[in-house]
Amino acid sequence: MAEPEILLSKGRYRARLAAGAADLAAAQALRSFCFQTASPDGDAFDPICSHVLVEEQAGGALVCCFRLLLLASGAELVRSYAAQFYDLTALQAFAGRMAELGRFCIHPEWRDPDILRLAWGTMTGLVDGQGVQMLIGCSSFAGTSAAPYLDAFALLRQRHLAPVQWLPGEKAPEVVRYAAELPQEADTKKALQVMPPLLRTYLAMGGWVSDHAVVDRQMNTLHVFTGLETGAIPESRKRLLRAVAG
Template identity: 25%
Template sequence: MQNLHPSPETKSAAPRLILSLASTAAEVREVQRLRYKVFIEAMGLAALVNPERLDRDEFDEHCDHLIVRDASTLKVVGTYRVLNPAKARKIGRLYAENEFDLGRLNHLRNRIIEAGRACIHPKYRGGSVIMLLWAGLADYMRRERCDFLAGCASMSVADGGHNAVAVYQSLIYKHAAPAEYRVTPHLPFPIRALAPAARAQVPALVKGYVRSGAWLCGEPAWDPDFESADVFLLLPLENLDSRYARHYGV
């Protein structure tokens, strides 16, 4: 999996981007260093600081890692990790099961690709990197013959959680999953105890999912490690809007 793609992040000398899958332990460490900078350093999560300056967990060795590099510097500027059904069976669960009861989705397990740890360098957030990553996800799903994309998306609670409540309320009626695909958080985020923000600021990842046809599968979970409210999203490929299907190569 490899592609070159022009990016509009800068008006002059726009970087060329290379999409690939990590093939060595060194490349996985590059991914983990980028995640550390974005998820731990930038968010000031003192509890997760470590001397290796790596964001990693037990799932990394079982996952494949999509990488976007700037062709001029070869630095990793974006990443997404993906877990296919065979590797999910090997580890015994999906990552999302740390936060949600996915019992109602048991019949789909052999058809689900789980995506997570989406991460883009702050200087490359103009849109090209995430589009390239999603194109990589679509290609990966075709190769694995899976027709559901699942993942958790995080919402900051830096404002006390009011925006997370507003986002949930703004999306649940239009984008709610059918009842048979609902999941239950192990540690529910207290959405009924908080007043919603006056205007919902939907995170880019959540916006990308729902615009592409994903379902919101229930109430958010509270993630104390990353200090976030997390929602579980499920995207059936048959729901994928034709405009986005063309972008992702489906």
């Protein structure tokens, strides 16, 4: 059996590309556990994506995984997972290379912040290596009720909506129009407490979101389309990410 391709190794953890059916099955099992789906979480997008596994080096435990789908430009967005839920017509005009980050999850029993840092460092290396100019994805809130997340949605409305030229339109049958229908002011502390860590990281780097959330009952989540133009990431943040990636 060939040695796995190690993408990044730091401290207790290493990140590598999935190599074969067993690795993919392990990632799907972790996703199922994290997203609380009834069966292993697999879909038609798995075969066309690259899958990254983050493992604890000493024991080999799988603690985090995600997948990446590379797109030559916005014209290929019809191939993306997000295109099932959002009207991405505006973004199809984006001329640069894109990558869709999907099914990102960290095992809930592993709370070490170094896991998220290593995952982002790995992602940075992959994105830099492929010349990606925009990273996209769906950032998920657990459950299908908006009630626990009103402050988070208010904060997204106030500070982080997509530029008009890239704003995703509605496509899903069930949505939460937080930009239009939730006018309350955000309690920033409460908002950040309930916001998914992945989304917080996107926003800290200059990311933006759709003006509505999709109610995904199959995955038991609410999710917002998230975009990040790599050229807009602050230089200080780029240096930190590349220091990890290096």
